[in-house]
Amino acid sequence: MDTLSVDGGRIHAETVGDGEAVLLLHAGVADRRVWDLVVPALVSAGYRAVRYDSPGFGLSPAPAAAHSLVGDALAVLDAAGVSAAHFVGLSQGAATSIDVALAQPGRVSSLTLVAPGLTGYAWPPLPGSARRMAAAEAGDAHRLAMEIARLWAPLSFNGGECPTDDVARIIVDQAAQFMRDELEVEEPPAVDRLGEIARPTLVVLGDQDLDAVAAIGAHIAHGIPGARLVTLDKADHMLPLRVPDRLADLLREQLRSVRT
Numbered sequence: 456m457d458t459l460s461v462d463g464g465r466i467h468a469e470t471v472g473d474g475e476a477v478l479l480l481h482a483g484v485a486d487r488r489v490w491d492l493v494v495p496a497l498v499s500a501g502y503r504a505v506r507y508d509s510p511g512f513g514l515s516p517a518p519a520a521a522h523s524l525v526g527d528a529l530a531v532l533d534a535a536g537v538s539a540a541h542f543v544g545l546s547q548g549a550a551t552s553i554d555v556a557l558a559q560p561g562r563v564s565s566l567t568l569v570a571p572g573l574t575g576y577a578w579p580p581l582p583g584s585a586r587r588m589a590a591a592e593a594g595d596a597h598r599l600a601m602e603i604a605r606l607w608a609p610l611s612f613n614g615g616e617c618p619t620d621d622v623a624r625i626i627v628d629q630a631a632q633f634m635r636d637e638l639e640v641e642e643p644p645a646v647d648r649l650g651e652i653a654r655p656t657l658v659v660l661g662d663q664d665l666d667a668v669a670a671i672g673a674h675i676a677h678g679i680p681g682a683r684l685v686t687l688d689k690a691d692h693m694l695p696l697r698v699p700d701r702l703a704d705l706l707r708e709q710l711r712s713v714r715t
Contacts, residue, residue, distance in 0.1 A: 467514035468507035472498035476540035479506040480548025486513030492699035523640040543567040566656040575644025600630035607692040649678030656682040661690030
């Protein structure tokens with residue numbers, strides 16, 4: 456595995472394998488490790504996997520100024536010497552993938568949108584908001600991270616108070632990030648522009664995820680011409696770690712269908 460230094464180390468990125476590039480974008484509550492169990496399957500299928508930590512997550516230092524998530528993704532591709540890639544995004548990473556497809560369609564070969572977010576979508580109130588707000592107001596970063604993990608990785612808790620696996624711990628590791636001011640530049644709303652996207656698109660949902668995410672996935676699948684929607688059982692928001700084999704099968708099928 457090769458390490459890429461993007462903009463003098465502002466973003467930590469990694470690349471492994473040969474062949475067509477697949478850019479893996481993590482959720483806004485995790486880091487590049489959500490793809491640990493999927494990368495080997497992509498490499499063995501003959502693809503080059505490129506993944507990175509957004510500023511402030513994982514091994515990327517906290518941002519010192521406002522930054523664009525679209526710009527970050529394109530900077531990683533540039534550092535990897537990649538003109539176009541298959542974009543595979545989880546949650547916020549899926550929203551960024553859509554934003555790139557609208558802003559720079561020539562850089563996107565296909566889209567796989569896993570438990571997607573969507574720029575400009577009006578989210579309803581989410582469960583546990585009072586607990587998250589109380590933790591933030593108290594300055595308790597660990598408690599806030601635990602509540603965020605409970606929301607997005609409920610299968611990690613098995614009804615208890617503490618996480619029982621490394622899926623939730625990846626989220627909890629980002630505790631310091633959750634207490635910082637968000638410095639991401641707001642991208643133009645994509646919610647009403649999905650019909651402009653002309654790239655093969657797969658949407659993947661987990662049956663144990665939030666209803667709001669399922670609604671976003673259905674909206675995207677309806678809005679992007681030819682998009683396909685698949686729901687996997689026994690999976691919450693963290694599908695790449697919950698059902699890596701089934702997700703990898705879908706990815707390989709999607710990539711084979713659009714291989715250039």
